[in-house]
Amino acid sequence: xxIETTDSPIDTRISLGRAIPGQGMTTDPDNPxxxxxxxxYTELGEAAEYILGYLLEExxxxxxxxxxxxxxxxxxxxxxxxxKGFTEGKWNPDLMMLLAEPVCYILLAFAERxxxxxxxYSGEKEDEEDEAAVFNTKLNMEKLxxxxxxxxxxxxxxxxxxxxxxxxxxxxNLLDKPEEPERIDDSLLGRV
Numbered sequence: 001x002x003i004e005t006t007d008s009p010i011d012t013r014i015s016l017g018r019a020i021p022g023q024g025m026t027t028d029p030d031n032p033x034x035x036x037x038x039x040x041y042t043e044l045g046e047a048a049e050y051i052l053g054y055l056l057e058e059x060x061x062x063x064x065x066x067x068x069x070x071x072x073x074x075x076x077x078x079x080x081x082x083x084k085g086f087t088e089g090k091w092n093p094d095l096m097m098l099l100a101e102p103v104c105y106i107l108l109a110f111a112e113r114x115x116x117x118x119x120x121y122s123g124e125k126e127d128e129e130d131e132a133a134v135f136n137t138k139l140n141m142e143k144l145x146x147x148x149x150x151x152x153x154x155x156x157x158x159x160x161x162x163x164x165x166x167x168x169x170x171x172x173n174l175l176d177k178p179e180e181p182e183r184i185d186d187s188l189l190g191r192v
Contacts, residue, residue: 034089045159048102074107075121109166
């Protein structure tokens with residue numbers, strides 16, 4: 001934290017490395033950022049189709065499935081995908097919020113196809129334990145696991161076209177990874 005002072009005791013400024021209020025209004029109007037332009041998608045169905053197409057690209061699909069298999073919560077993946085699309089000018093913040101549920105269901109359908117026990121949100125297991133303690137009930141974990149295995153994406157949560165595409169989606173084999181190109185170490189320690 002840098003403290004800037006002047007000769008006057010009243011004019012003390014503290015700079016925390018943040019933007020100055022109003023600084024966003026000083027950007028060049030001839031060269032706006034992608035999120036400052038009209039969004040590419042304005043309809044929920046069109047945007048969901050775009051996301052599904054992006055997720056079905058082979059490289060993206062394998063990476064997302066690996067992340068889900070490693071236990072990353074689906075809502076964290078959803079948040080990252082949607083914020084990336086917003087910063088690229090694909091949709092506005094309102095549509096981004098509306099897309100959260102369908103995108104999470106798409107990821108859940110991917111996990112079901114691959115027979116992966118997906119984590120929906122961070123702290124899910126702790127919430128289940130807390131709920132059992134609050135209601136003084138003893139959860140039968142076997143029943144809970146059976147319910148998780150048989151639960152499906154609710155009807156009507158996704159547009160019909162996307163549901164049809166997801167039904168025809170082949171189950172992935174995460175063991176068949178594409179070969180990674182040889183990496184060249186450009187670090188200073190790699191040159192020793």
